[in-house]
Amino acid sequence: MRVSDFRDTEPTQEMPGVTKRDVITAADGAPNFCMRVFEVEPGCSTPYHTHVWEHEVIILSGQGVVVSEEKETPIAKDTVVFIPPDELHCFTNNGDETLRFTCLIPLGT
């Protein structure tokens, strides 16, 4: 097994105010899906986009909204979000501290 603190993984900047850490990947031997940890700074947002793969998310800290075509839904620590394939979405930090969440996707995307 591999045990680490998520901060042991070097972050990459996805866009201004948004970093991503690939904390479990195929390089670890993961056969099916991978885990990333995102940090979104106050006032910032992940891209509003869609893709053919799903997201499975749990919020670790902070607060914000998850945006779809229909609505904005509040999110905070312990919120679980399932985004099916091909659904427009983004995660926006509307709080005062870092919005942190883990987001899993299938391998091969």
Add this chain to the structure above:
Amino acid sequence: MRVSDFRDTEPTQEMPGVTKRDVITAADGAPNFCMRVFEVEPGCSTPYHTHVWEHEVIILSGQGVVVSEEKETPIAKDTVVFIPPDELHCFTNNGDETLRFTCLIPLGT
């Protein structure tokens, strides 16, 4: 998309002092893998076992150890654990508060 607090999902008791919530499942439309949230009470442990599927885990709160055949490794909030297929493991709470973690597995297990 589906947005919920993990506590909105009814827990099932896995064994004494261990509950599981299936927070994202095939019933939500998840095509590849599913998310569960476990709570382990102080002094309790998940089964020491092995299976052909992997675990992708992040610790949400509490502290304990993850046990393999070789060693015990401390875990706490923000620890990431990848357990490959066919590796013996258990999660033990050696702290004073609930050990809570999310654990993802492939569908069809």
